[in-house]
Amino acid sequence: MPEFFHRKLERSTIGFVLAIIAAASVGGIVEIAPLFTIDETVEEAPDMRFYTPLELAGRNIYIREGCYACHSQMIRTLQDEVERYGPYSLAVESRYDHPMLWGSKRTGPDLARVGGKYSDFWHVAHLTNPRDVVPESNMPAYRWLARNSLRTEDLPLHLEAQRAVGVPYTDEMIENAARDAYGQASPDSDSASGVTERYGEETQVRAFDGVATRVTEMDALIAYLQVLGRLTDAAFLDTAAPQKPPEPIE
Incomplete structure (x- = not known):
């Protein structure tokens, strides 16, 4: 019977088109309907901050x-994931996050809460040769990041693009993007104080790769990794997940 119905439907162009539209609509409704309640389902986070130019x-x-x-x-609500990752x-x-990086691919561990878990020195060693700190790792080395100077001249354009999709960067932040990227990785420079003024006292300002004389791609990547899971404390205030975020390791 189902086979007969399917053959009959295939011979009817209009009927077949309507069946395709109906099938596609089910998937569309499942994806679109939750958006109507987005304001009720997304949590409040008054302390939420956004990425500095260096972190971006x-x-x-x-x-x-x-x-x-x-x-x-993306740490899921499964007990074993919460126990392992936070x-x-x-x-x-x-x-x-534009684009957001949620997913379930776990060739390596989830990094949603890696910020502050390891020292900057550990990250430098790990990115230079992963097997020096994790012998069983199959991750490739990224040692060239320490040799590559960070390109900062186009950072204002990156911040403008982020503002266009809803990140509330101010004109002052955009104008000083290159200067702030340099200042965040150069704690002894004249530019360092402006970073905390614009992005808050919680901003981490230090030579992430251990070299204060230049800003490298290694600085930028470690600055980003060290802030993952630390843009807001909302998850740690949830009664179902009372753990506190780790203190940053210098």
């Missing part, structure tokens, strides 16, 4: 090098 540059490098292909940034991910934590 690091995120771009993270995407450029394909890190997201092996590392998810509080499950909240939608509000990706509020300023």
